[in-house]
Amino acid sequence: MSAAxxxxxxxxxxxxxxxxxxxxxxxxxxxxxxxVASGALALSEDEIAELVAxxxxxxxxxxxxxxxxNLRQTSHERRLILxxxxxxxxxxxxxxxxxxxxxxxxxxxxxxxxxxxVAHLSx
Numbered sequence: 001m002s003a004a005x006x007x008x009x010x011x012x013x014x015x016x017x018x019x020x021x022x023x024x025x026x027x028x029x030x031x032x033x034x035x036v037a038s039g040a041l042a043l044s045e046d047e048i049a050e051l052v053a054x055x056x057x058x059x060x061x062x063x064x065x066x067x068x069x070n071l072r073q074t075s076h077e078r079r080l081i082l083x084x085x086x087x088x089x090x091x092x093x094x095x096x097x098x099x100x101x102x103x104x105x106x107x108x109x110x111x112x113x114x115x116x117x118v119a120h121l122s123x
Contacts, residue, residue: 009041010051011071012085017055018068019086019106024059032095040089072112079111084121 013033020029030052037048058064071079090096090103108115 008082008085009037009043010054011074011082012041012089013037013051013055014067015071015082015086015107015110016089017058018064018071018110019103022061022064025056030056032093036089036093036096040092068110071110079113080117080121083107083111083113083118087118087121 013036016036017025017029017033020032025033033052033055034048037043037051038045043051058067071082074082086107087100087104090100096103104115104118107113108118
């Protein structure tokens with residue numbers, strides 16, 4: 001995978017991690033991240049293990065808030081692309097698809113976007 005695609009996959013998984021929970025990751029969240037990384041992003045087992053470990057390391061409130069801040073500081077266009085990519089992945093996932101409304105609200109919160117900005121993306 002190219003560096004740019006790997007960075008985008010990492011950012012999408014980071015966004016999903018933050019949308020799933022602000023708390024340390026539980027087994028359910030790790031399973032969701034692994035499933036999305038494997039199925040939708042077609043990452044290798046080694047890449048999945050590395051990314052899930054890195055996302056699991058965001059365990060304190062300060063680390064989670066720093067990760068949110070970093071995503072919010074990206075360009076508006078990039079945040080919209082991240083949201084759209086995550087919504088597309090979630091729509092194809094049996095567990096995330098039915099939770100689209102909650103996921104959309106969390107993604108907007110994490111990225112500092114208004115619901116009106118993503119309405120055409122999530123729905």
